[in-house]
Amino acid sequence: MTTVSAVDSDDEEINPVTMLLLDNDDDAQQKNGKKPEVAPTPIQHQNYHLTSIDSTVVIRQLPSQGLSFQLWPAAATFVKLLDSYHASNTDPFSAAITTAKRHPRLRILELGSGTGIVGIAAAAILGADVTVTDLPHVLVNLKFNADANSEVLAPRGGEVHVAPMSWGETEEMEAIGREYDLIIGSDVVYHDHLYEPLLQTLKFLLLDGGGDGGEKVFLMGHLRRWKKESGFFKRAKKHFQVELIHEDGPSSDSRTGVVVYRFAKKDAVFR
Known part of the structure; x- marks a missing residue:
């Protein structure tokens, strides 16, 4: 299994076509103490047909409101992998889902949910109890999308709960x-x-106790855009076992494809 070190080189050339314009992000402006500019809000809708349950999820996007209100490339890959999941599959992504199902109903927490497509799809396909989280200003649209797809969730008993979470904030993490x-x-x-x-949030969730003693993992879809991202993975490997468990090939507009990593505590054993 390939480890994350494969993407650690600062010399790797990144295709600028795949780089999102982060300087325009409302989250970045708020972090810098700037109030996002008020602009017209064109609404876009994206349909995802989930073959495994023969249902369609509809997601509302508000692109003028910032990156948290748009669909990102790794989300599409994550949904595709969920849609191809079956308990009998032996690929690493499916195995991670199956191993996590230690209760009749899978309990999932999504970080940085944005539009909510991944968490909503997980609830619909897996019949899971999913908590989707993001910054407070994102939650109205996130809840709109969860409510709009409630009929898709119901047949398999899936549920989606919306909650605020600012990474690294102890009170919010404890809540x-x-x-x-x-x-x-x-x-x-x-x-x-x-x-x-x-x-800090991942350490709280994966390393600081809780759960029923099973190996808890973080599955992260990622499309690399910036050389500086290697710094995140170098720091992560000091605390976690980080493995590459899925990789898409390059697309027509990107030299790199979406990858999915599994984070777990260093002494975790996977079969």
């Missing part, structure tokens, strides 16, 4: 708790000033 079987996220490594808060 969310650790009682989850699986932690997920997609395209969450972007602003370098958020690397340490994200790692």
Whole structure:
């Protein structure tokens, strides 16, 4: 199995076509003390047909409101992998889901949910109890998307709960708790000033107890855009076992494909 060191080189050339314009992100402006500019809000909708349950999830995007209101490339890959999941599959992604199902109903926490497509798809496909989280200003649209797809969730008993979470904030992390079987996220490594808060959150969730003693993992979909992202992975490997468990090939507009990593405590054993 390939380890994360494969993407650690600062010399790797990144295709600028795949780089999101992070300087325009409302999250970045808020972190810098600037109030995001008020602009017209064109609404876009994206349909995802989930073959495994023969249902369609509809997601509302508000691109003018910032990156948290748009669909990111790694989310599409994550949904595709969820849609191809079956308990009998032996690929590493499916195995991670199956191993996490230690209870009749899988409990999932999603970090940096954005539009909510991954968490909603997980609830619908797996019949899971999913808590989707993001910054407070993102939650209205996140809840809108969860409510809009409630009929898709119902047949398999899936549920989606919406909650605020600022990475690294102890009170918010404690309010969310650790009682989850699986932690997920997609395209969450972007602003370098958020690397340490994200790692603090992962340490709280994966290393500090809670759960029923099973090996808890974080599955992270990622499309690399910036050379500086290697710094996040170098820090992460000081605390976690980090393995590459899925890799898409390059697409027509990107020299790199989406990858999925599994984070776990260093002494975790996977069969």
